[in-house]
Amino acid sequence: MLRLSGQDAYFLYQETQTTPMHTLKILVGRPTGARAPGFAETRQAIAASLDAIPGFRRRIVWVPLGLHHPVAIEDPEFDINLHVHRLAVPAPGGSSELDEVIAQVSSFPLDRSRPLWELWVVEGLQDGRLAYVVKVHHAIADGRAAVNQLERILGSGKPGEHGAAAGPWQPEPIPSVSRLIVDALRDQVRDIGRLPGLLGKTLGSLHKIYLRIRAKSLDIALPGNVPPTPFNRSLCGQRDFASVRFALADFRAIRDGLGGTVNDAVLAVAAGALRDYLVARNRLPDRPLVASVPAAGVEDDGARRLFGNMASGVTVYLRTDIADPCRRYAATQEAMAAGKELLDLLGRNTFHSWACYIPPLLYTVIQRLKVHLRLAERGARAMNLIVSNVPGPRYGSPLADFEVEELYSGGPLMEGVGLNITAWSFRDQLNFGLVACRRAVPDLPDLAGLLRQQHAILLDLARQARHAAPDTA
Numbered sequence: 001m002l003r004l005s006g007q008d009a010y011f012l013y014q015e016t017q018t019t020p021m022h023t024l025k026i027l028v029g030r031p032t033g034a035r036a037p038g039f040a041e042t043r044q045a046i047a048a049s050l051d052a053i054p055g056f057r058r059r060i061v062w063v064p065l066g067l068h069h070p071v072a073i074e075d076p077e078f079d080i081n082l083h084v085h086r087l088a089v090p091a092p093g094g095s096s097e098l099d100e101v102i103a104q105v106s107s108f109p110l111d112r113s114r115p116l117w118e119l120w121v122v123e124g125l126q127d128g129r130l131a132y133v134v135k136v137h138h139a140i141a142d143g144r145a146a147v148n149q150l151e152r153i154l155g156s157g158k159p160g161e162h163g164a165a166a167g168p169w170q171p172e173p174i175p176s177v178s179r180l181i182v183d184a185l186r187d188q189v190r191d192i193g194r195l196p197g198l199l200g201k202t203l204g205s206l207h208k209i210y211l212r213i214r215a216k217s218l219d220i221a222l223p224g225n226v227p228p229t230p231f232n233r234s235l236c237g238q239r240d241f242a243s244v245r246f247a248l249a250d251f252r253a254i255r256d257g258l259g260g261t262v263n264d265a266v267l268a269v270a271a272g273a274l275r276d277y278l279v280a281r282n283r284l285p286d287r288p289l290v291a292s293v294p295a296a297g298v299e300d301d302g303a304r305r306l307f308g309n310m311a312s313g314v315t316v317y318l319r320t321d322i323a324d325p326c327r328r329y330a331a332t333q334e335a336m337a338a339g340k341e342l343l344d345l346l347g348r349n350t351f352h353s354w355a356c357y358i359p360p361l362l363y364t365v366i367q368r369l370k371v372h373l374r375l376a377e378r379g380a381r382a383m384n385l386i387v388s389n390v391p392g393p394r395y396g397s398p399l400a401d402f403e404v405e406e407l408y409s410g411g412p413l414m415e416g417v418g419l420n421i422t423a424w425s426f427r428d429q430l431n432f433g434l435v436a437c438r439r440a441v442p443d444l445p446d447l448a449g450l451l452r453q454q455h456a457i458l459l460d461l462a463r464q465a466r467h468a469a470p471d472t473a
Contacts, residue, residue, distance in 0.1 A: 001175060002058070002072045003187060004139065006355030007309040009069035011138040012060070012112075013363045014414060016371050018237045020109035022116070023141070024410035025134040025150060026102060026243070026433065028125075033401045036130060042121055042402070043084040050080075051169060052152040055140050055307035059115050064177055066361035068184035072140070072307075075115055076171040082114055088124040096445070098122065098131055099241045105133050106239040106410060106435060116140050130402060138412055142309040143390040144296060146409075149306055150393045154404060191356050198353050205346045212345070220342050221315040221335070226381040227285035229278065231419045231440050234374045238438040242448040243408045248430040250459050257462025258326070260333040262430070265458065266389045266423050267291070267336060268329040271318035272454035274385075275328075277447050278320070288317040292383040292417075293339065294390075297348045312348045314339035315383055325457055367415070376416025385419040386411060392424040408433040421451075 004012075011021040031037060037045075050056050058072040089097040101122055110116045116137030125131060134150070141149060175183075212218035226232075254265040271289070278284035297310035316339040319331040370376070392407055407426035410433040413419070418440025422433045432451060436444045 001172060001183075002307075003183075004060075004069045004072060005308055005352065006069055006358045007311075007352045008139045009360065010355055010358060010363075011309070011412075012070065013358065013360060014367055015109060016367065016415070017109065018235045018371065019413060019415050020106075021138045021412045022106070022110055022135050023138055023146060023412060024102065024106055024241075024408075024433070024435070025136070025146060026406075026408040026410070027132040027134070027150075027154075027404045028098070028129060028406040028408075029131075029402055029404040030127070030129045031401055032403045036123075036128065037401045039086050039121055042132075043080060046084055046119055046153070047080045049153050053149050053306055054169075055115075055145075055149075056083075056117055057115055057169065057171075058140070058307075060112055060139070061174060061180070063180050063184045063360070065181075066359070066364075067181060068187055069356075069358075069360060071175070071180070071183075073172040073174065074170060076173060078115065078171065082111075083117060084119045084121070086121040086123060089122060091124075093125045095243060098125060099243055102133055102241040102243075102410070103239050105135060106241060107237055110135065110137050129405075132402075138309070140307055142311040143294065143388065143409075144310070145305050145307060147390065147393055148304060150407075152306070154393055195357070201347070202350060202354070205350065209342060209345050212341075218341060219317075219335070219338050221290045221317050221339070223315075223382045225287065226290045226384060227287040228379070228381070229285060229289065229384050230281070230283055231385050231436075232381050232416050233377050233418060233437075233440055234371065235376075235413060235415060235418055235437040236439040239413075240434075240436045240438050240441065240444040241410055242434040242436075242444045244432040244434070244448050244451050245406060246430045246432065246455060248425055248428050250455065251430050253466075254458045254462045257465040258329050258458065260329075260336075263293075263389045264329070264333045264336055266430075267293070267316070267318060267387060268325075268332045268458060269451055269454045270387050270421050271320050271328055271332050272325055272457065273447060273450035274318065275320040275323075276450045276453070280446075284320065286321060288319045288321045288335075289384045290315050291318050291385055291387040292316075293336070294386075294388045295340075295343055295348065297352055310349070310352060312343060312351055314343045318387075325454075326461055329458065329461075370415050381416060383417055385417060385421065386414075387421045389423040390425075392426040406431060410435040413437055 015021040057074055057078050059075040060070045062070045089101050105120055118135040120133040122131040251262045251265045255262050293316050294311050294313040297312045317335040319328050322328040408431045409422045409424040411420040411422045418437035420435045
């Protein structure tokens with residue numbers, strides 16, 4: 001039995017029928033053999049990989065009276081047939097039809113009475129291709145854990161490639177009410193003992209941040225300065241999905257020509273596309289949009305972590321208020337640098353540490369009230385959207401005679417935040433997955449097209465900048 005961290009449980013407390021908290025990993029490719037792998041073969045291959053991904057057999061058990069965060073147990077009723085499904089895309093089976101199917105899969109929450117994941121085998125794509133849509137609740141995996149899980153699934157299947165399992169899988173009985181209560185009270189006593197040290201450390205960090213802001217040497221995006229946009233409204237249950245494939249080398253070229261990092265280039269492409277999207281609809285605010293940008297936490301063994309969350313994050317100005325793409329790139333780069341500095345001053349694991357003390361019942365009630373009172377439409381905004389960039393799996397070996405050619409990721413939405421843009425690298429690609437509430441962004445393919453335009457604009461500017469640079473050789 002494993003106690004969820006406060007950060008893991010946070011994603012359960014956030015979830016409603018209109019704000020499911022799962023992520024998507026979309027693997028697109030083709031058979032490596034003379035025929036496509038059958039559905040039963042694929043299901044068998046997934047079942048064989050579960051010993052290397054223990055979290056995929058764990059189900060959530062809630063603690064009575066909300067005395068502590070839920071626990072995860074090895075599900076005694078686990079059935080692979082309830083997790084691996086199949087469906088077909090409509091003709092002609094192109095990328096737009098696949099995106100529509102992915103949107104359908106994304107629109108419904110996972111069943112909490114089972115381990116929180118599903119895998120959908122999508123058939124009927126053009127040129128004999130297939131797609132796997134892996135749907136995993138954010139409570140059991142952040143970006144880094146999801147990458148590690150995918151690398152286990154995509155392994156060649158050679159014995160011992162990912163290390164031997166701890167032993168034969170052992171399901172656990174569902175714990176009794178008395179055990180859940182006793183364990184919760186014991187863990188609460190332990191957690192309270194850590195509170196004074198955490199409080200002192202956090203107050204010291206906040207004092208440093210206050211001094212930097214007061215000296216005007218740290219310009220950060222604050223919750224009270226988030227402008228209204230069409231993306232910020234109460235969400236419906238319907239999701240849309242759009243995918244955009246780029247060459248990773250292009251973003252490295254933008255970085256080399258204009259400065260900064262690949263992540264800065266991702267943010268700048270998003271900023272330019274969002275500006276053009278809002279200008280075309282006469283909805284561009286005077287103030288810059290604010291994006292929540294996830295960042296990796298500090299951990300000793302994150303490279304092998306397969307369960308839970310250790311990510312942090314920061315809110316960043318995207319500088320959509322600047323028309324010139326070069327100036328916008330530089331300003332977005334500065335905003336991200338300020339966000340990183342804030343995160344380092346506060347501590348990358350501070351949110352993870354404080355999340356332990358989230359009161360489960362109170363937080364769940366607050367989330368339901370936010371939805372019921374439609375607070376997102378009354379000006380209660382902490383961000384406009386989410387933009388994430390995650391280094392994806394390093395390889396894509398065959399899975400059940402299936403070679404992965406493209407990989408996309410889609411993140412969850414939050415109440416009042418109707419757009420998520422997630423970039424994942426894979427081999428020589430950097431692919432964008434866009435998830436949106438259909439009510440907030442009814443024309444998501446238009447935004448995907450604007451991402452392509454901004455990518456081309458910045459790539460051209462970067463090449464011009466490199467050609468104009470003096471030769472110091």
